[in-house]
Amino acid sequence: MPATTQDGDHSVANKPAPTTDGTMKAVRFHGVCASNKDLRYEDIPEPKCGQGQIKIKPAWCGICGSDLHEYLGGPSICPTSPHPITGEQVPITFGHEFSGVIEELGKGISEKWKVGDRVCVQPIIYDGDCGACQDGLINCCYKNGFVGLSGRICRSAMLQIINTDTSPGWGGGLSDHLVVPEYAVVKIPDNIGLDVAALVEPLAVGWHAVNASPFKPSDSVLVLGGGPIGLAVIQALRARGCKQIIVSEVSQMRKEFAKEFGAHHVLDPTKDDIVAKCRELADGQGVNVSFDAAGVQAGLDQAILALRARGTHVNIAIWEKRCNFFPNDLVFREKTYMAVATYVKGDFEDVISAISDGRLDMCKKMITKRIGLDEVVEEGFKALIKDKDNQVKILVRGSGQI
Numbered sequence: 001m002p003a004t005t006q007d008g009d010h011s012v013a014n015k016p017a018p019t020t021d022g023t024m025k026a027v028r029f030h031g032v033c034a035s036n037k038d039l040r041y042e043d044i045p046e047p048k049c050g051q052g053q054i055k056i057k058p059a060w061c062g063i064c065g066s067d068l069h070e071y072l073g074g075p076s077i078c079p080t081s082p083h084p085i086t087g088e089q090v091p092i093t094f095g096h097e098f099s100g101v102i103e104e105l106g107k108g109i110s111e112k113w114k115v116g117d118r119v120c121v122q123p124i125i126y127d128g129d130c131g132a133c134q135d136g137l138i139n140c141c142y143k144n145g146f147v148g149l150s151g152r153i154c155r156s157a158m159l160q161i162i163n164t165d166t167s168p169g170w171g172g173g174l175s176d177h178l179v180v181p182e183y184a185v186v187k188i189p190d191n192i193g194l195d196v197a198a199l200v201e202p203l204a205v206g207w208h209a210v211n212a213s214p215f216k217p218s219d220s221v222l223v224l225g226g227g228p229i230g231l232a233v234i235q236a237l238r239a240r241g242c243k244q245i246i247v248s249e250v251s252q253m254r255k256e257f258a259k260e261f262g263a264h265h266v267l268d269p270t271k272d273d274i275v276a277k278c279r280e281l282a283d284g285q286g287v288n289v290s291f292d293a294a295g296v297q298a299g300l301d302q303a304i305l306a307l308r309a310r311g312t313h314v315n316i317a318i319w320e321k322r323c324n325f326f327p328n329d330l331v332f333r334e335k336t337y338m339a340v341a342t343y344v345k346g347d348f349e350d351v352i353s354a355i356s357d358g359r360l361d362m363c364k365k366m367i368t369k370r371i372g373l374d375e376v377v378e379e380g381f382k383a384l385i386k387d388k389d390n391q392v393k394i395l396v397r398g399s400g401q402i
Contacts, residue, residue, distance in 0.1 A: 025373060050107075065318070121185060126138040174398075222274075226247055239360055260362070313338070367395055
């Protein structure tokens with residue numbers, strides 16, 4: 001079934017009120033106190049729209065695992081000295097998984113855009129000059145960052161707005177307004193709700209991981225983790241016709257989600273022998289491809305051993321600390337370890353197309369909670385810490401929700 005435009009009857013308290021004095025509400029990570037948990041809902045200057053830029057009123061914004069890692073142990077991704085492209089540093093407005101409505105167009109913007117367009121934002125910030133960017137790998141830019149983690153504007157946009165009155169930062173989806181370069185904006189078709197549009201970013205991570213891997217529909221696949229990215233991988237595999245999806249997950253709720261989203265077998269690593277089960281389910285040889293969306297030492301060990309000869313392990317997870325790895329576990333069966341990072345040009349459009357035509361028809365069920373912008377700390381971040389096993393994706397309602 002194609003995605004619906006309806007957001008459903010979800011009560012969200014304390015919807016942010018529009019400001020009229022040149023300031024706006026935003027959730028900013030300061031990350032400078034002893035506990036590194038300095039996240040504030042506060043008033044900051046409202047950004048102005050400059051040349052080559054589009055101003056957006058966020059509608060829905062997801063809280064990502066990367067945001068949570070920064071909150072608990074950062075700043076690590078968020079810059080503590082001026083970012084080489086944006087020039088920004090903490091405090092940074094959080095939010096890189098979001099949808100919204102265009103409210104203003106800067107000079108030089110293509111005529112294809114108009115005020116009121118429903119959009120999402122591809123948040124990668126890149127310089128366009130390094131070898132990776134020249135090869136089309138903007139996700140591997142040597143200076144890269146993210147809207148909502150590193151600031152909001154790319155180098156080319158900065159050069160365009162020199163000597164204008166454009167404000168220099170504050171960009172992120174957990175705010176009343178933000179300004180981004182035109183290249184970052186992707187239009188949403190009418191049959192996709194703005195809540196679902198906020199899921200395009202995490203879905204694109206899973207989509208890219210499957211695209212970059214050597215996966216074939218006839219392959220047996222192991223997915224480590226049934227959180228948002230693991231579920232995104234499952235959906236991408238199912239959309240491509242995978243006949244054997246095995247998931248390793250501890251949380252009962254996430255195990256149920258994995259099964260509902262298309263996993264053929266769901267294992268519990270605290271109860272099941274993952275390696276033996278994978279071999280049993282995959283012709284006695286093991287899986288062709290494993291995807292790590294968990295970043296846990298035991299899971300990595302199991303996934304490598306669960307691969308058949310010349311199988312491929314794909315790391316998606318952002319690890320909190322160094323892991324132990326024994327290359328001989330790869331060498332004697334010519335197995336491959338590869339890593340993927342976020343997404344590349346075209347992935348957002350492909351995901352949107354797959355949602356629109358019904359190939360990704362389960363994604364709305366990833367939304368387990370909706371909250372207001374001023375509830376982000378208590379009902380968002382702290383809820384994900386205390387009730388992680390019962391949450392998949394918490395969405396924050398912004399002033400652009402219509």
